[in-house]
Amino acid sequence: MRNNYILQTTDLSYNYSKNVQTLFDINLQVEKGSIYGFIGPNGSGKTTTLSLLLGLRNLQKGSIALFGKELKDDRINILKKVGTLIESPSFYGHLTARENLNVYRDVYGVDKNRVEEVLTLVDLSDTGRKKARHFSLGMKQRLAIALALLPNPELLILDEPTNGLDPNGIIELRGLIKKLNQELGITIIISSHILAEVEKMVTHIGIIFKGKMLFQGTLQELHGFQQKKAKLNLHTSDNPEAIKILHEYSPELSDEIFSLSYNSLQQIAEINRKLMKNNIDVYLLQPKGNNLEELFIDMTTNLS
Amino acid sequence: MSLTITLRSELLKTKRTSALYLTIFGALIVPSIKLDELLTISQPLEKMYTYPWEFYYKNGLHIVMGLLLPFYMILMTTLLTQIEYRNNTWKQVFSSPQSEFNVFLGKFLSLQLLIVSFLLLNAALLFVVILLVNVVDPQLGLLQQSFDWQQLIETLGKTLLLSTTISSIQFWMSLRFRNFILPLAIGITLWFVGLMFVFEYKTLSKEWFPYSYLMMLVFPDYAHLHVTLLRNALLFTGVFLLIGFFDFKRRKGKGND
Amino acid sequence: MNLAITLRSELLKTKRTSAFYLTFFGAFFVPFMELLEMLTTSDSVARLYADPWQIYFKISLQMMIGMILPLYMILIATLTAQIEYRNHTWKQVFSSPQSELTVFISKFLNLQFLILLFLLLNVTFLFLAALLLNAIDAKLDLFHKYLDWQHLVALLSKTFVCSLAISSIQFWMSLRFRNFILPLALGFVLWFAGIMMTFEYKTIPKEWYPYSYLMMIAFPNFEHLHLILLRNALVLMCLFLMGGFWDFKRRKGKG
Structure with missing residues (x-):
């Protein structure tokens, strides 16, 4: 038996054609009860990973365990406990919201009341005979989420659910996701290419870039990581001399200024004192990289 | 001038x-069946x-004209307009600096260009087939016989003129309906009814049923009607293009299922 | 049990x-044409007097079975598969707890259900058209004329079994290609070649060319082949369903 991970992948690799590998040894670990943000720029392998998790693509290398069971051993029963929204919202345009859910009602073995429940949950219960293709973008998205919620899932996988939503829609969705997690205890995996969009709702973060995991851990750990990676920009009356003095911080010179890494505010003061002691005038002393977005861009640009 | 630009843009869209x-492959069907028939059975050659x-x-160009061409036009018209529907590009087309009229005409002309190519390709390939058979069986003496080019x-000219009726009706329907099955099903049904009219039924006067025209061009019994048919065909084409254009301008690719 | 659930879900998807409309309105076509012809031309009804039921069904079913049914099947197979392609719902289908086999079989059964419905609606409408004719022209005297039920039932059953070959080939192609025009154009060409094969050309033995089967059921002179055709239709259906399923499982709606 494997610990308390609701989902775990081991050395997951995938390639679409012989020469181009899309995923390299992905080890996802999603704790029960968490909201896991799966972040990466477009084309980094998010959808491929999620498709593998659901068996939409055949496994090439590595293994996938959901609810402590191998996916390939019991796919159908595992899927009964998973709600999904993959890429674009998925529904039949010629059917109403209610009919769309009825298509899957028996497949997931839930009763009529459940259909009404999820419709109320996403605020679509009064759409009556209106066909889904006439819905607004936000309504379509909510219908797709209703479908994902239909089986009363223990795990919800949402691929880019904020795509195409307006700021209001994003805030609403964020509220809904928190509610589902806190009140119903659903574990949620949510993918996005924008860190800021999910930062406010997730408990855990996994960052994927070019098919490799760059980071995986709690939000706190990411903040810690960010501290370690924080940079200080400096410009002085004698930059070469200053670099010599501060060599223990491994400074890097670029044009007018140079930068170095620091861990705490005390260090900044210390650096300043050292420069003053050596009679170097400080023109610029600027801590940088204080938000996650910059860290994310940093991480992904360093590699590209 | 701007029409040429639109037409070129339309033709580019059909690439791949x-x-x-x-x-191309449609034009191979009849010639290859014909070749197969001529080479595997000795009887027809003697005949x-x-x-x-x-x-x-016989069994060559006539089958192309009477049966395959209408079918091809029904499929092709739907395909051509579905390029915009499938890619959700109507809005882009209408927000680019081209008049509705140019877009409409540009699409119709590129359709006609494809139809002409189909017909000519067929005619040319059938020649190749017959010449090939002549090589296999020189007794045919094909080259000693004169061929009536005129x-x-x-025949090809009449075929093209008569075919514009079907293609303009299908063109209008295909632009009108987002759902591809409607123009296809309606077109195939009308074509089928057209066949029945020529062979079986006598209800309608067939010179007013455009889906029968090409069939009537094939059979010698209707030679006396050809002038009437040509006139009616041009009339129909004019009427349906006008209706089609007004409908197109009004709806601007909003399509209906 | 699982199959019943998935089948119900498939049937629900065809609503509106x-x-669905093609099945219903398509079934009107032959009866309507028949009625139109009988009512507008004088000698058509008189042709029936001798043996009204048999002649009536022979003329109308020849057209329906030989021409309309294959066309309908080609269209309907594409249409039902396109429901998923057009709505981008394949991924949702495959990430729901249904096995690929259940989905595949349900889609095929759903298709067969529609085809059967089309066939039965056709016959029903033809009956109604005949009764209408009888009301207009009492000389037909349909109620006192012999109707060969057994022959009719046998003919319809043979038709259905032979149609399985075409519908399973089209089913496979329609699932395979995201682009609707491919299964349609291929189907039409094959059907067209089938007509030529039946009446004109003699190259391939036609009992192995499934798109000719319905023609050969509908028109006389091929009775001696019927048993072989039925057997071949079943063999071909099995082959194409197996090949189709293998392909379906491998591609999972990637079209």
Whole structure:
């Protein structure tokens, strides 16, 4: 038996054609009860990973365990406990919201009341005979989420659910996701290419870039990581001399200024004192990289 | 001038689409069936000795004109307009600096261009087939017989004129309906009814049923009607293009299922 | 049990689609044409007097079975598969707890259900058209004329079994290709070649060319082949369903 991970992948690799590998040894670990943000720029392998998790693509290398069971051993029963929204919202345009859910009602073995429940949950219960293709973008998205919620899932996988939503829609969705997690205890995996969009709702973060995991851990750990990676920009009356003095911080010179890494505010003061002691005038002393977005861009640009 | 630009843009859109492949492979069907038939069975060849060129038309060009061409037009018209529907590009088309009229005409002309290519490709390939058969069985003496070029050009000309009726009706329907099955099902049904009219039924006067025209061009019994048919065909084409254009301008690709 | 659930879900999906409307309105076509012809031309009804039921069904069913049914099947197979392609719902289908086999079989059964419905609606409408004719022209005297039920039932059953070959080939192609024009164009060409094969050309033995089967059921002179055709239709259906399923499982709606 494997610990308390609701989902775990081991050395997951995938390639679409012989020469181009899309995923390299992905080890996802999603704790029960968490909201896991799966972040990466477009084309980094998010959808491929999620498709593998659901068996939409055949496994090439590595293994996938959901609810402590191998996916390939019991796919159908595992899927009964998973709600999904993959890429674009998925529904039949010629059917109403209610009919769309009825298509899957028996497949997931839930009763009529459940259909009404999820419709109320996403605020679509009064759409009556209106066909889904006439819905607004936000309504379509909510219908797709209703479908994902239909089986009363223990795990919800949402691929880019904020795509195409307006700021209001994003805030609403964020509220809904928190509610589902806190009140119903659903574990949620949510993918996005924008860190800021999910930062406010997730408990855990996994960052994927070019098919490799760059980071995986709690939000706190990411903040810690960010501290370690924080940079200080400096410009002085004698930059070469200053670099010599501060060599223990491994400074890097670029044009007018140079930068170095620091861990705490005390260090900044210390650096300043050292420069003053050596009679170097400080023109610029600027801590940088204080938000996650910059860290994310940093991480992904360093590699590209 | 701007029409040429629009037309070029329309033709570019067909690049690598099934519309183009259908034209080429569609034009191979009758010639290859014909070749297969002529080479595997000895009987037809003997029958050909007296009037060898007649077989160019019979079971060859006539089948293309009467059966395959209408079918091809129904499929092709739907395909061509579906390029915009499938890619959700209507809005882009209408927000670019081209008048609705140019877009409409540009699309219709590129459709006609494909139809002409289909017909000419068929006619040319059938020649190749007949010449090939002549090599296999020199007794045919094809090259000693004179070929009536005028008749061929006249037949092809009439075929194209008559075909514009079907293509303009289908064109209108295909632009109108987002759902591809409607123009296809309606077109195939009308074509089918057209066949029945020629062979079986006598209800309607067939010179007013455009889906019968091409069939009537094939059979000699209707030679006296050809002038009437040509006139009616042009009339229909004019009317349906006008209706089609007004409908198109009004709806601007909003399509209806 | 699982299959019943998936089948019900498939049937629900066809609600209000053109697939459904095509089945219904398509079934009007032959009866309507028949009625139109009988009512507008004078000698058509007189032709029936001798043996009205048999002649009536022979003329109308020839057209329906030989021509309309294959066309309908080609259209309907494409339409039903396109429901998923057009709505981008394949991924949702495959990430729901249904096995690929259940989905595949349900889609095929759903298709067969529509085809059967089309066939039965056709016959029903033809009956109604005949009764209408009888009301207009009492000389037909349909109620006192012999109707060969057994022959009719046998003919319809043979038709259905032979149609399985075409519908399973089209089913496979329609699932395989995202682009609707491919299965349609291929189907039409094959059907067209089938007509030529039946009446004109003699190259391939036609008992192995499934798109000719319905023609050969509908028109006389091929009775001696019927048993072989039925057997071949079943063999071909099995082959194409197996090949189709293998392909379906491998591609999972990637079209």
